[in-house]
Amino acid sequence: MNFVDDSVELREVQKLEGHTDRVWGLAWNPATGSAGIPAVLASCSGDKTVRIWRQNPSNGPFQCTAVLEETHTRTVRSCAWSPSGKLLATASFDATTAIWEHSGGDFECVSTLEGHENEVKSVSWNASGSLLATCGRDKSVWIWEVLPGNEFECVSVLQGHTQDVKMVQWHPTVDVLFSCSYDNTVKVWAEDGDSDDWHCVQTLGESNNGHSSTVWALSFNATGDKMVTSSDDLTIKIWGADIIRMQSGGIFAPLPAIMIEQFFQSIGQVLTSKYDREGVIASGAADDAVRLFVESEESKIDGPTYKLLTRKEKAHDMDVNSVQWNSA
């Protein structure tokens, strides 16, 4: 992508209608969108359903090809495809996480993960698809092992956050789990080599340049050496990691966290942010706007700075709850 002329603009290509309540989350099926396979998108909603949308034909408009209903009894808050694209996990306020398998255009719920005491807020698959993580208002993070025959076994229940956990996300290259919470922190969880026990290896809080209010979302760049977090404190922060140290059990070292709060003039909690393959960060906020940020070419002595590439005001009529890049 060439940013030299700085005239980048976001243009709405299509509006997908069908849900009857707010749309909370989105996920692109990673096995689609290239090599002639039409892109497939899942969306989940307060209307208790998940909708599947497929581009038809490959360059054409998206159409709704399935509605996953009559399973969750409350809001579906988050959805995530397995790396193979064969399974879809959906996390719900009904305290369960459902696993769906599709054959052809039909989806079937093949497993239901229970255990959380109340609303499940997020679900994430690790890079190889061998592990699943969930989190919720009960302040816990659960790690599940994916077994043959669509069986799932809980291998760890992680306590440590002192409040509602909003999101979990596996690192893209190492099996290290990140979680962010209403307690204003991001926690990093890793397996102890000897005992196979999972525990918290780092907490990113206010004392190490962390957020001063609820952290809603986190996302990694493709190589996993940078992470972006977005918060109720109206900022997004970029963090740096030493991958080599992480692989050998070291910690995720934050960069002097770079705040971009000058771009948030109206009061809008940043609900979501995502890195694309080339390092462009998209954010969605409660001021109804979508913003794109990119690292500035001019390097500074104390570290990289980021600039606003473009802002789409009123991208939606209400809060932007989720942004997802199609990486195909």
Next chain:
Amino acid sequence: MTLGLINANPVVHAKKERIARTDDLHCDDNVDPLDIYDILLFAIVVAFDLGVGCIHFVRDIRDPEHPYSLEQLSVLSEESITVDEKLGRILITFTPTIQHCSMATVIGLCLRVKLKDCFPPHFKVDIKVAPGSHADEESVNKQLNDKERVAAALENPNLRQLVDECLYSNEL
């Protein structure tokens, strides 16, 4: 309206002369704080425990002879509401009757539901307790302004029923 209370703590005000407003504001582009106030004024009905000085649900008080509006208990006043039309934001501050009022979050939820019913959705609403009026001010404010927590709370059938009772009990 005289109330004949021996131990009025805090002071319960007589109802001012006001016109109850029930139409919604969906058509209005210009939002007048007083219009919002008129909507909220009679919308929420609570009972009041004179001994403790705290608000309760009407159903919790054995002899709810005097269900009160939030205005009578000085929980809301005309100054409670500010509208920033440029930013499309409404701020409601309410004053719980005692520092440790356990109903503070419920009152806040009732205000949210009532406003959502009457308002164009593009208006953002912030609801807070008046500064210094509650022992858990930060915690209450954080819950009331976390949209995910509010959505989940309103899906809880028990809580939803209580909110509906506060909102509609004056119609019973």
